[in-house]
Amino acid sequence: xxxxxxxxxxxxxxxxxxxxxxxxxxxxxxxxxxxxxxxxxxxxxxxxxxxxxxxxxxxxxxxxxxxxxxxxxxxxxxxxxxxxxxxxxxxxxxxxxxxxxxxxxxxxxxxxxxxxxxxxxxxxxxxxxxxxxxxxxxxxxxxxxxxxxxxxxxxxxxxxxxxxxxxxxxxxxxxxxxxxxxxxxxxxxxxxxxxxxxxxx
Numbered sequence: 001x002x003x004x005x006x007x008x009x010x011x012x013x014x015x016x017x018x019x020x021x022x023x024x025x026x027x028x029x030x031x032x033x034x035x036x037x038x039x040x041x042x043x044x045x046x047x048x049x050x051x052x053x054x055x056x057x058x059x060x061x062x063x064x065x066x067x068x069x070x071x072x073x074x075x076x077x078x079x080x081x082x083x084x085x086x087x088x089x090x091x092x093x094x095x096x097x098x099x100x101x102x103x104x105x106x107x108x109x110x111x112x113x114x115x116x117x118x119x120x121x122x123x124x125x126x127x128x129x130x131x132x133x134x135x136x137x138x139x140x141x142x143x144x145x146x147x148x149x150x151x152x153x154x155x156x157x158x159x160x161x162x163x164x165x166x167x168x169x170x171x172x173x174x175x176x177x178x179x180x181x182x183x184x185x186x187x188x189x190x191x192x193x194x195x196x197x198x199x200x201x
């Protein structure tokens with residue numbers, strides 16, 4: 001199921017980015033870059049047991065659009081898949097508004113928050129009682145409301161040709177609807193990636 005959802009999203013994001021970068025730039029900022037990330041997931045409170053994130057690797061793809069024609073305000077759209085043997089794999093779709101002030105010489109900070117949808121898979125095969133017998137129902141999971149908020153540090157050096165803008169992010173992901181006994185579940189994502197601004201020519 002995750003393949004059916006994730007790979008069409010990747011193709012769609014790439015197609016939008018490739019077609020839109022030619023006419024999407026505003027001023028010195030070029031809209032619709034391809035944003036590629038490595039994801040490291042953990043079911044934990046923020047800044048607790050950070051090393052556990054690096055046991056659960058995933059990938060992400062997205063793009064963004066400037067909200068004011070400059071580098072410092074953007075609306076981001078992302079699709080993320082991560083693997084987590086302990087709590088189950090996940091497919092996350094989300095959008096965030098990002099404030100990105102420049103600190104010095106192309107180095108920027110970023111504060112962002114938004115909303116999304118997380119489909120979380122069961123880590124082991126589940127069973128359901130049908131007519132007095134336990135029947136396997138596979139690894140099917142459930143959809144959850146997700147509220148991501150995070151901070152980033154990166155580097156952006158605008159160039160008229162294709163250029164890369166690397167960054168690292170740490171995000172808190174609050175999910176709702178996992179089960180009745182725990183209505184809100186905290187998760188974290190450590191992200192390393194780059195925006196790829198393709199040449200207009």
